[in-house]
Amino acid sequence: MTRNKDNMYLPRYRTNKIIRSKIDKLLEENAKIWCNLGTETPLDVGTREKGERKWKKIAKQIKELDEEYYNRLCPYGIDS
16 A cells, blocks of 8 residues: 555555556446346346355455555445
8 A cells, every 4th residue: 555645544555556447347347246136137146145155255356456455445344
């Protein structure tokens, strides 16, 4: 984690293009889950519970890449 000119810490998402790209792909995957829920298309995961399980896996990957960004994305955890 680095600091900006105001001496505030920045998440790796803001300072590392590779990390940003990986997280953006994971967030896009999450968006596809929720946008297609209930559409009965090949991208439909079926139920909200399955969508929640997939989101938890995605969120865990985001946390592994950049815990600071994860904390900003999910300030109360992924179960809230």
